[in-house]
Amino acid sequence: MLVQFCEHSNSNVRSDAIKLLCCLIENGNGGVIQEYVDQNFVERLLKIIKTSQDEEEIASAMGITSNLPKSPQISDWLFAAEGLPVFSEYLDDVKHKSSCKLQLVENAVGALCHFTVSINQPTQRIAGLVPKLIRLLDLGTSLTKNRAAICLAQLSENSQTLSRTIPKRSGLWCFSPSQVELCPIHRGICTLETSFCLVEAGAVGPLVRVLGDPDPGACEASLDALLTLIKDEKLQSGAKVLAEENAIPSMIKLLDSPSPRLQEKVLNSLERLFRLVEYKQRYGSSAQMPLVDLTQRGTSNIKSVAAKVLAQLNVLHDQSSYF
Structure with missing residues (x-):
């Protein structure tokens, strides 16, 4: 019923419906309206964003769009409705400090995730x-x-x-194309x-x-x-780039994050990076204390992975009870 009011001819009714629907599906709960989402609904949201004079309604319409389930079909509908330039235009408001402008940018970027999730264009x-x-x-x-x-x-x-592969050289070397720099x-x-x-x-x-x-x-x-x-x-080439950009020390600092999910991702990435002796030797000592701390206070899974990384660093034996 609420979805139908989003197309109401009375602009006040429509605006209130859009704002309420945005609140209901925020935080990734777009699946609750999935059965009501069709190409017409997507086009209606885009029309509101293009024509409404109410910035809160525009932000809410973009919020609904950003929380729609990610699917190739919805991405295609948004592309067909020329949504890409519409959402991109709002990114230029990033320097504005008003809460509404900031919300417009946040929701515009969220909506743009539909255009990057599946490259069919x-x-x-x-x-x-x-x-x-x-x-x-x-x-x-x-x-x-x-x-x-x-x-x-x-x-x-x-x-x-x-990424475009380089065709194999053929014929005489002296007549081959000049060497191309590879990624x-x-x-x-x-x-x-x-x-x-x-x-x-x-x-x-x-x-x-x-x-x-x-x-x-x-x-x-x-x-x-x-x-x-x-x-x-x-792994080898990527680790080199991460090291050059000083990413690995920043990753190690995230072991102190309050988010267990983030901690676990960092642990798994360090486990891969420390398979390479160069990075184990360069960064292992700075990771030891945070890793030891996680074996004491982390979740059971985090304790296990932290212990595994410590074993890589020869700080903990493979036979440890943490495994």
Whole structure:
């Protein structure tokens, strides 16, 4: 019933319905209205955002959009309705300090997550968004940083597939094309416009800075983006990039986070990084005390993983009761 009022001809009724619906589905509860969401509903939200004179209603309509379930179909509807430039336009308000303007930016970035979760559109349409997202990592609120990092992480997941491989040389060496510089992570030709590579985009440093944000959610989203650089076979090359950007000490500091989920992600990432002797020797000593502390006060799973990392550092035997 409430969804129907979102299309009411009376602007006051519609505005109140939009604001109430936004409150009901915030914090990722968009699934409760999933059965009512169709292309017409998505287009209606976009129309409100484009035409309403009420900033609170606009922010609420964007909040509803950001909390809709992530699916290729909804992403396609938003693309078809030309939602990308609509939401992108609000990112320029990041320097405004009014609470409503900040909420507009937060919800606009949340809505943009629909455009980065599934790359079914020409990459050029999305590439222009990346510099704006990186800027938000330094200027945005914690929630804005969180959502911008999620967008960048989703784009980075596609980088390996989108990176262009170098064709094998053929014929005489002296007539072969000049050597092309390869991406240190993806071992192909990466550009911001074609592969959304975090390294090429200059996003690694800003993401590392977000690891120092007081909000665990922002830290976790940033960590998730950075961990795409050491995923699977990219561990060696990705670890080198993380070390160059001084990311690993910032990750170790997160072992003191109040968020058990974030602690566990950091532990698992350190376990992978410390498989490489160079990084175990360079950073292991600074990680020892936080790791020992986690074996005393962490959850049972965290105690186990912390003990495993300590065993890697030769501080705890594999036979320890923590395993």
